[in-house]
Amino acid sequence: MRLAQLPIVLLATLGAATPVELRKRASQPTGLSSDSSLRQGQVNGIEKLLNQSATKSWEIGTHLEAVLELNYPSLSPFSTSSSSFASPSPSVSPFPTEIISLVAPVLSSQPSGQLQLIQDGSSADPASVGPFVILANLTLDKGGNVGGRNQQQLEEAAAGQLRALLEQTPRSSDGAISHRTGDVELWSDFVFVNTQFIALYGLAIQNTTLLQTAYDQCRLYRSHLQDPRTKLWHHIENPNTSGMKDPGLWATGNGWAAAGMLRVLATMQNSGNDSLSNDFKSQSQDLAAWVKEIVDSAWGMPQSNGLLHNYLNETSTFADAASTALVAASTYRLAQLTSRFDPLSSSAPSSSSLSSAESAYKTLTSSSHLSSSGVLAPVVDPYSYGDQMSNVKQDGSGKVSPEGEAFVLLMESARRDYLANGGKASGSGSGGASNGAGAGSRTLRTVVALVVVAGLMMLA
Ligand SMILES: *[C@@H]1O[C@H](CO)[C@@H](O)[C@H](O)[C@H]1NC(C)=O
Ligand SMILES: *[C@@H]1O[C@H](CO)[C@@H](O)[C@H](O)[C@H]1NC(C)=O
Ligand SMILES: *[C@@H]1O[C@H](CO)[C@@H](O)[C@H](O)[C@H]1NC(C)=O
Ligand SMILES: *[C@@H]1O[C@H](CO)[C@@H](O)[C@H](O)[C@H]1NC(C)=O
Ligand SMILES: *[C@@H]1O[C@H](CO)[C@@H](O)[C@H](O)[C@H]1NC(C)=O
Ligand SMILES: *[C@@H]1O[C@H](CO)[C@@H](O)[C@H](O)[C@H]1NC(C)=O
Secondary structure, three states, rough: OOOHHHHHHHHHHHOOOOOOHHOOOOOHHHHOOOOOOHHHHHHHHHHHHHHHOOOOHHHHHHHHHHHHHHHHHHHHHOOOOOOOOOOOOOOOOOHHHHHHHHHHHHHOOOOOOOOOOOOOEEOOOHHHHHHHHHHHHHHHHOOOOOEEEEEHHHHHHHEEEEEEHHHHHOEOOOOOOOOOOOOOEEEOHHHHOOOHHHHHHHHHHOOHHHHHHHHHHHHHHHHHEEHHHHHHHHEOOOOOOOOHHHHHHHHHHHHHHHHHHHHHHHHHOOOOHHHHHHHHHHHHHHHHHHHHHHHHHHHOOOOOEEEEOOOOOOOOOOHHHHHHHHHHHHHHHHHHHHHHOOOHHOOOHHHHHHHHHHHHHHHOOOOOOEEEEEEEEEEEOOEEEEEOOOOOOOOOOOOOOOOHHHHHHHHHHHHHHHHHOOOOOOOOOOHHHHHHHHHHHHHHHHHHHHHHHHHHHHHO
């Protein structure tokens, strides 16, 4: 481009760009942020631990989400850079090699005729891998394959998982899809592992019914599980005498619910289709408000040495680093989304939630909770949610919580993106932080505008 053309191009860009579009092109860092408390060696350690230990269906999905947000953020629902998330293509850069190599073995070991991506007594957990099958489908080169599946077979694998959920899973009388295949049990976990798949599927094929279904499932789960007194969610509702039930306010379950609703919300707002995003404005506002309920209430609960308790309102239960990381991640994501999309601004996390998240970040990344090999402790046992995981060793030779390891990366990416888009890392709780993110992004917008004007004046 010749220099003389620049002002015209800048003017044209300014004329066309609404504030929303300016914000959509905000900074999109990848990997660790410059002011991270994590070291690269710890990140490598976590990724290695995840490669070895994340084998259950929901662990694979959560592992994939963590790698996506850390290393391929432009393809995540929280992307701020471009439309890569909404319409990924085989030429997307960087190509999500790591994601494709992790999803390939799932596809190559799925028996033909099985609708679930991974066979499971949970209807929802295998759906956590669904978003990555969609990504594999959309980024596949003509004539290529992933795990031995060509493009049509990838599409069928995603469609099969969706059918298993929507058509073959029992529901509550008001339509909430059960978390289990055999009976009606509503688990807060469902909201993370399932609804973002349904929403992304809807976006991929531009089917708004599916986006509405994702929202409706969040709404129904909240109506069943929310404790009216604290606004926090119960873990498992099951009116039957058989099967699992857990009325407690399980910390990780609240984190799952918040994290899942955030991804549905981000999928709607980052759709790359303004008319679609606008059609889902009121649903998005509800979702943001429901995430805020959880995040603000969770940080209002007692902590022990900077960590939340495994059951948020029960100080007799152990302090849990895993759920604390997921709630911190959700706090940063809520701040990021509510500052980027103006209609959501009233659901920004409170200033005290933001400062609690920042303190938790510092605590969790200190050597007393995260070893140099990346092992997080103390953590809830993901296979026995009332118990603390035993035999966790700092060097990784003992047991680790795969989901807890993934939550550390989700927290890191969430904080990185929040800071890169004008958020402030204030653990001090200094005044005005409830609008801290919003104020930050307004400042950013003003700076962008001034720089553009200065550029025009110089060139004129
Ligand atoms: C984890 O596995 C993926 C997929 O095979 C690979 O790309 C990545 O390098 C591995 N990471 C580590 C730290 O071993
Ligand atoms: C799969 O990819 C094809 C080709 O890009 C596209 O037409 C289709 O909508 C995709 N489906 C899903 C569920 O991603
Ligand atoms: C228990 O759940 C099953 C499956 O949803 C249902 O058919 C049955 O009626 C329920 N039993 C009771 C006692 O609610
Ligand atoms: C959207 O998806 C739903 C659920 O799979 C399906 O019933 C409906 O026919 C689809 N609508 C369109 C327009 O494809
Ligand atoms: C945008 O979304 C609307 C539904 O809200 C749909 O009718 C339209 O076809 C979409 N546009 C594009 C370009 O996909
Ligand atoms: C914590 O909340 C649960 C669910 O509302 C309730 O059953 C329990 O009694 C509460 N525990 C305390 C110590 O308040």
